[in-house]
């Protein structure tokens with residue numbers, strides 16, 4: 001068996017219950033492209049969580065979910081406001097600019113979270129034809145820095161967006177981790193808080209692949225079936241994404257896996273914190289731990305348990321826990337840290 005690491009929740013394998021869902025769906029023929037009973041049931045499960053008034057579309061991956069969701073929300077002369085650390089800003093190779101076809105306005109944050117006060121100055125050019133028009137606030141939940149917006153923070157952002165003819169988009173690649181962290185349900189921190197469009201993450205929560213674009217503002221989703229196909233994200237064998245979502249969301253698997261990953265991150269953080277030469281840089285609110293590790297020790301540690309250096313300048317490193325991280329992984333890694341980092 002190959003070893004586990006703290007590199008990414010995407011480096012984990014597929015949850016056995018997802019493999020079982022795929023296996024069980026692999027029987028006979030059904031109509032391709034989503035007109036099948038698996039997809040019908042999966043959509044109903046989304047409706048059970050979020051209410052009936054949603055439009056939900058399955059896509060292959062998270063970048064596609066973000067880019068196509070944003071495409072449905074913007075014109076080319078409009079802009080998406082996001083944190084500098086947002087996946088759409090740093091990890092999508094310019095896909096939002098190319099395929100959504102609009103400008104990103106990124107703002108520096110200490111913790112990956114946008115605040116209304118920072119966004120206000122961007123609105124001075126509203127109505128002025130020489131400036132792009134801010135149309136969407138896009139936030140990540142949980143953030144790329146392992147922090148989590150509270151329900152009230154979302155409500156404040158949504159109210160501000162809507163008062164200013166803007167929309168609130170959520171990159172929910174780790175929405176399950178955020179909801180588990182807040183001890184909330186999916187509906188209260190999304191549609192009830194005023195979110196318009198959500199990229200709902202599957203892969204980091206144990207699926208093999210597959211994400212969903214969920215429109216709470218259904219009008220925005222009116223043409224999404226065309227946008228998805230033109231955007232090359234209409235899966236022909238949709239049933240295998242749908243079957244996974246049904247299995248993930250019809251019981252508590254999504255919450256179980258996320259709660260576990262979050263707990264593993266907290267355990268890791270509390271152990272790292274005890275090492276005087278290591279400094280945590282962010283509160284651990286989801287499944288990520290950020291810590292400055294003395295540069296001279298990084299390579300030796302990475303050899304046994306790989307993790308990424310997040311900031312080369314400061315030697316801040318990122319450790320991600322997943323559904324399959326074990327207490328033994330942490331004990332073993334921490335023992336190594338204690339031996340090496342003095």
Ligand SMILES: Cc1ncc(COP(=O)(O)O)c(C=O)c1O
Nearest residue numbers: 061062063064087140144171173
């Ligand atoms: C915050 C965030 N959004 C979206 C994604 C989706 O990326 P992908 O296109 O690799 O599925 C990721 C993956 O790392 C992510 O961390």
